[in-house]
Each structure stands twice: as C-alpha cells, then as structure tokens.
Amino acid sequence: MMEIRAATIRQKGGPFRIENLILDEPRPDEVLVRIAATGMCHTDMVARDQLYDVPLPIVLGHEGAGVVERVGSNVKKVTAGDHVVLTYMWCGHCRPCLHGDLTYCQNFYALNFGGAREDGSSSARDAHGSLHDHFFGQSSFGTFALTHERNAIKVPREAPLELLGPLGCGIQTGAGAVINALKVNPGASFAAFGGGAVGLSAVMAARVTGATTIIAVDVVPSRLELARELGATHTVNSRETDPVATVRKISGGGVEYALESSGRPQVLRQAIDALGIRGTCGIVGAPALGTEVSFDVNGVMTTGKRILGIIEGDSIPDLFIPALVELYMQGRFPFDKLVKFYPLDRINEAAEDSEKGITIKPIIRVAL
Incomplete structure (x- = not known):
C-alpha cells in the first residue's frame, strides 16, 4: 500500500476535498500510474452533482495522463517509465466487446460509474475505511491512479504529457x-x-x-x-x-x-x-x-x-488516442487552445470556471 493525495467528493454537489488516502498495490492485471495532469470533464460534474447514480464518497477524474510507476505480474502492454493516457473502461468479454464495440460494452455503466472494479472491490481508503474509486477505471484526480492494463494507452514520450489527458474522454468524444x-x-x-x-x-x-x-x-x-x-x-x-x-x-x-x-x-x-x-x-x-x-x-x-x-466517439482508444496525438504533433489538431491549467489544490476553482464558461477545458496539474 502507498499514501497518495486525491480530491474526494463526499456529498452531492461537492466540494472537492484534497485528502491523504491509502492506495493498494497493483493486482496482476493492473498498472500504477504517477499522474502528471488530469482533464476536468462535464461528466465529472455530472457525477459530483448526482445527475447519474454514482456512489459517494468517491475519487473522480477520468482524463488522466502520467508515467507508469509499477505494473502487475501479468501486464504486457506497458512497462515502468512508459507515458500513458488513461481512458474509459470496458470488460472485454461481453458480446459487444467481442465484436469490437468497446464503447457499448454491456458493463459500461458499472465499470465507469459504479465506483469499483468489475468484482465490486475498490483500491483506495481513508482512516475510516474504503472509498469508491475506479471512476472510468481510473479515479485520476490525485497523485497516483490504479488502472487496468486495458485502459492505459501508451503515447510517445516526445508529446507534452500534461496536455494529453483530455484525449482520454472529452476530446476523444x-x-x-x-x-x-x-x-x-x-x-x-x-x-x-x-x-x-x-x-x-x-x-x-x-x-x-x-x-x-x-x-x-x-x-x-x-x-x-x-x-x-x-x-x-x-x-x-x-x-x-x-x-x-x-x-x-x-x-x-x-x-x-x-x-x-x-x-x-x-x-x-x-x-x-x-x-x-x-x-x-x-x-x-x-x-x-x-x-x-x-x-x-x-x-x-x-x-x-x-x-x-x-x-466516447465510438473510439478504440489504443488506435484513436495515438492518432490524435500524432495529428496534434503535426499541427493539424490544436486542442491545446482549449485548455487552462490549475494546480490540484485549486480544483474547485477549475470546476467553477468550467461551469461559468470561463475555461473550456480545465486541466488539473498534479504537483508531486
């Protein structure tokens, strides 16, 4: 187990609270990611305000980007030191997934809004017990996130990592x-x-x-x-x-x-x-x-x-997110013009600016 700092939501409508939490070590098929920055999406506000049935308390954040810290024993897709964008979660074994329709996974709602892994477990806890996490398979409003190998997407090291998180959801959509x-x-x-x-x-x-x-x-x-x-x-x-x-x-x-x-x-x-x-x-x-x-x-x-x-734009993330990164690097997809950065301790200001239309795409920069 390791100690992390993360933004929690404990009541309908917020606010985000920066807390010290304990995070489990990765399971055999999981990846521990040191978060560089996480985009803030309308869906985070939907969950915070309980417009969707999302359990509380919870760590939100679902547009994470960071560096792989450790991997589980069965992980083959990424290794320590790789740069990754974290995206939505899918089960990989239902009929739509087997057809390649990942965004229409029969378990999509549970895996992305259910506040837990597919087996119902969570990986984060405070002094009083477990919190809900695995929001979109990641819960990346914090210094570290634990994600499945499936939804960690490797990106080129030469791309600006702290900018890339929104490609995991809003920009991809x-x-x-x-x-x-x-x-x-x-x-x-x-x-x-x-x-x-x-x-x-x-x-x-x-x-x-x-x-x-x-x-x-x-x-x-x-x-x-x-x-x-x-x-x-x-x-x-x-x-x-x-x-x-x-x-x-x-x-x-x-x-x-x-x-x-x-x-x-x-x-x-x-x-x-x-x-x-x-x-x-x-x-x-x-x-x-x-x-x-x-x-x-x-x-x-x-x-x-x-x-x-x-x-999620009917996207296969392992193919589409790297393609968007390449379009950006070529100057053909300048999504950096949408963003404004905020430190983690100003996450509530970022949410307010987003809701007022002051900032189109806030990105929460995590100071380690």
Whole structure:
C-alpha cells in the first residue's frame, strides 16, 4: 500500500476535498500510474452533482495522463517509465466487446460509474475505511491512479504529457464522433451544436476530414471566435438568431451531419431540425438520467433523417488516442487552445470556471 493525495467528493454537489488516502498495490492485471495532469470533464460534474447514480464518497477524474510507476505480474502492454493516457473502461468479454464495440460494452455503466472494479472491490481508503474509486477505471484526480492494463494507452514520450489527458474522454468524444461514428466525408456539411471542449474538438476533426462547410453554434461570442480559428467556416450565435433557419440557409437546405454536445433537449431538437434530407444527428451531450426530448416524427421519417447515440466517439482508444496525438504533433489538431491549467489544490476553482464558461477545458496539474 502507498499514501497518495486525491480530491474526494463526499456529498452531492461537492466540494472537492484534497485528502491523504491509502492506495493498494497493483493486482496482476493492473498498472500504477504517477499522474502528471488530469482533464476536468462535464461528466465529472455530472457525477459530483448526482445527475447519474454514482456512489459517494468517491475519487473522480477520468482524463488522466502520467508515467507508469509499477505494473502487475501479468501486464504486457506497458512497462515502468512508459507515458500513458488513461481512458474509459470496458470488460472485454461481453458480446459487444467481442465484436469490437468497446464503447457499448454491456458493463459500461458499472465499470465507469459504479465506483469499483468489475468484482465490486475498490483500491483506495481513508482512516475510516474504503472509498469508491475506479471512476472510468481510473479515479485520476490525485497523485497516483490504479488502472487496468486495458485502459492505459501508451503515447510517445516526445508529446507534452500534461496536455494529453483530455484525449482520454472529452476530446476523444468530439473528434471520434465526427471521424468514427458520423464518418464525415470530404466536401460534407457539418454543424456542431455546442462550443465546449467536445463541440470544438468536433470542429477540428471536421476540418481534418475535409468537410467544407463547418458551422459552430453557441451563445458565447469568444467560443464562436475560437471556433473560427479552429476551422469553422461559419458561426451562429443562437441568442441572436434562429439557429435552425440560419444553419439551413448556410448549408443550402440543411446539413448532412450535426452533433449535439450541450445536453440540452431544446438544442438537440434544433440539431435534428437543422439536418437536410438523409442527414444524421449524433448525440453526445449528457443530461440527467431520464431526460426526454420531442421531435417531429414525420419531419424525421419523410426526410430519412437519422438520430445516432454516440459514446466516447465510438473510439478504440489504443488506435484513436495515438492518432490524435500524432495529428496534434503535426499541427493539424490544436486542442491545446482549449485548455487552462490549475494546480490540484485549486480544483474547485477549475470546476467553477468550467461551469461559468470561463475555461473550456480545465486541466488539473498534479504537483508531486
């Protein structure tokens, strides 16, 4: 066992509390990672605020990046000293996993939101007993994280490690939705509804795919300006104009692809209505469990529109995360323009800035 510092959530709505905890040694199939930095994602706030059923108290954090400290006796994928990005967890033995549909693992919710390993055990404890951990198989808001070999993704040492954590979830989700799930093609029209980290990652990915009409829709002028810098050919402030009518006008009758990342039902309806004939709308926003949305059934049916749920960008992390790192290193995917760094002891400030829209993608830098 070893002592670590980590940010815990002990009650609905927080705050994060920096505490000294004890962490177990890695099991045979596990990897101990010394965390360099961890991205803060909307899903951390969803868990903190109990919009999803996540057990408390818990150590959150699911966009970790760091250096492998030790590995279990059966681990072959990484070795001590390797640089890794930590991503979502999947079981590897259910029918979807065996088909290669890792993000639709039958055990996805339990493994990523259940606060424990697949066997129900946890690895972190305080003076009074066990805490919930293994959030997204990692719980990386701390100095060390214990993860399965499966969801530790090796990345090149020459890449800036403390920047890479968000590739494990938010950035991967937006980019993967465009590249892997929607399969936006050269010359296509695409609209991102929502200009946060996921939506802006989608904008960058659309430029990488060769889409020629790339529309960013948001209500924050600074985010729309950044979207232009990152590859959007058009921007729409939905507080100032009807986004559906404007997107349809720009695209000549409706876009071929749209992505909704805000988690707001009314925005999802706008994204669906903004589609052209045979258009596809991807859903990646995460509202509270049980949230419903309405749409015009005939408007969808008679135009052949498709509505597609997407988890983690339909990504196979061992392939997709290194590809995103390479795109970044080539200057073709500048996601560093989304981030701002905060030390671990200012994690509550990072959360507040994120929720206020001051910071698009906070990264919690861990001081060792």
